[in-house]
Amino acid sequence: DAGITQSPRHKVTETGTPVTLRCHQTENHRYMYWYRQDPGHGLRLIHYSYGVKDTDKGEVSDGYSVSRSKTEDFLLTLESATSSQTSVYFCAISELEGGYTFGSGTRLTVV
Amino acid sequence: GQQVMQIPQYQHVQEGEDFTTYCNSSTTLSNIQWYKQRPGGHPVFLIQLVKSGEVKKQKRLTFQFGEAKKNSSLHITATQTTDVGTYFCAGHGGSQGNLIFGKGTKLSVKP
Numbered sequence: 001d002a003g004i005t006q007s008p009r010h011k012v013t014e015t016g017t018p019v020t021l022r023c024h025q026t027e028n029h030r031y032m033y034w035y036r037q038d039p040g041h042g043l044r045l046i047h048y049s050y051g052v053k054d055t056d057k058g059e060v061s062d063g064y065s066v067s068r069s070k071t072e073d074f075l076l077t078l079e080s081a082t083s084s085q086t087s088v089y090f091c092a093i094s095e096l097e098g099g100y101t102f103g104s105g106t107r108l109t110v111v
Numbered sequence: 112g113q114q115v116m117q118i119p120q121y122q123h124v125q126e127g128e129d130f131t132t133y134c135n136s137s138t139t140l141s142n143i144q145w146y147k148q149r150p151g152g153h154p155v156f157l158i159q160l161v162k163s164g165e166v167k168k169q170k171r172l173t174f175q176f177g178e179a180k181k182n183s184s185l186h187i188t189a190t191q192t193t194d195v196g197t198y199f200c201a202g203h204g205g206s207q208g209n210l211i212f213g214k215g216t217k218l219s220v221k222p
Contacts, residue, residue, distance in 0.1 A: 033209075042199065042214035043154070058209065090153060099144055099156035100201075100210065 003027040006091050006103035013110055019078040021106050023091030025071075029101075031094045032074040034058075034066060036087040037105075043090070049074055081110045113138050115202050117213030125221050130187040132216035134200035143176055143183045144210065146199040154199060190220050 004025045013019050023032060034046040035058075045058030047066040055066050063085060065077045078085055086109050092100040114137045124130050134143065142161045146154040158167055160176035160183065167174045173186045183202075187194055197215040 040214070043201075043212040045209055048209060099159055100146075100154070101156065102153040105153050 004091065004093055004101055004103045006089075006106050008106060009104065010107045011109070013081050013108070015082060015110055016080050019081050019108065021076045021089055021091075021108070023074045023076070023103060025074075025093045027093055027101070028071060029093040029095055030071075031096065032068065033092040033094070033100070034064075034074070034076045035090045035092065036060065036085075037090060038087050046076065046089075078108075081108075083110050086110045113202075113211050115200060115211045115213040117200055117216055119216055120214065121217045121219075123219045123221065124190050126192060127189050130190050130194070130218055132185050132198050132200075132218075134183045134185075134202075134213050136181045136202050136211075139180050140202035141180075142203050143180075144201045144203075145174060145183075145185055146201065146212075147196050148199065148215070149196040152196075187218075190218070192220050192222055194218060195220050 007022045031050055033048040035043045037043050044060045046060055046064050047055055047058055049055045049068040052068055067075045089106045091103040094100045116135045118133050122130055142159055144159045145157040147157055148154045158174050163180050164178045165176040171188045175184045183200055185198055197217045199212050199215045201210045201212040203210055
């Protein structure tokens with residue numbers, strides 16, 4: 001959707017390497033989220049942010065960290081990638097209790 | 112913790128048949144949202160229901176929110192091949208927690 005972009009769209013990385021995914025929005029929304037989507041598990045929340053430098057953990061946060069130094073950018077870092085982190089990662093933005101707008105996703109493969 | 116269950120997991124229909132997916136929460140929801148994800152795409156927000164017993168329509172799609180605000184349904188009349196995709200419900204708990212997604216119903220439509 002217009003207003004939210006994710007980069008990269010695809011990435012292959014080796015086990016043990018750090019990886020950073022970027023989410024950029026032009027909507028000035030307060031809330032930003034990182035989800036992972038895996039077959040049989042649906043969408044699971046990794047971390048979310050409710051403002052600059054304000055972040056919190058979701059249900060599957062182990063092995064991930066986030067940062068938000070500007071309203072428009074929300075970074076997801078895999079400290080040391082593992083094969084279990086192979087997934088499709090979606091960023092989303094919203095206002096409080098409004099509908100979420102999702103980015104196009106990043107397909108990450110850890111080999 | 113709060114859980115949102117969605118059934119069925121898969122539904123195969125002939126074009127022109129109706130389709131319904133059901134969503135049930137373990138706790139009372141402040142609102143429920145529905146999303147559609149086309150194959151290879153990202154979730155797209157369809158609608159939000161807030162009031163007990165609310166019914167909303169979008170062309171051939173009818174959305175309902177239960178009287179107890181713990182269940183919801185999406186009904187598609189006379190399916191078309193363009194309806195193919197996975198439909199997710201997602202609910203906000205009463206404490207204004209994060210959006211919890213069901214695992215989705217994958218709809219396939221045979222022409």
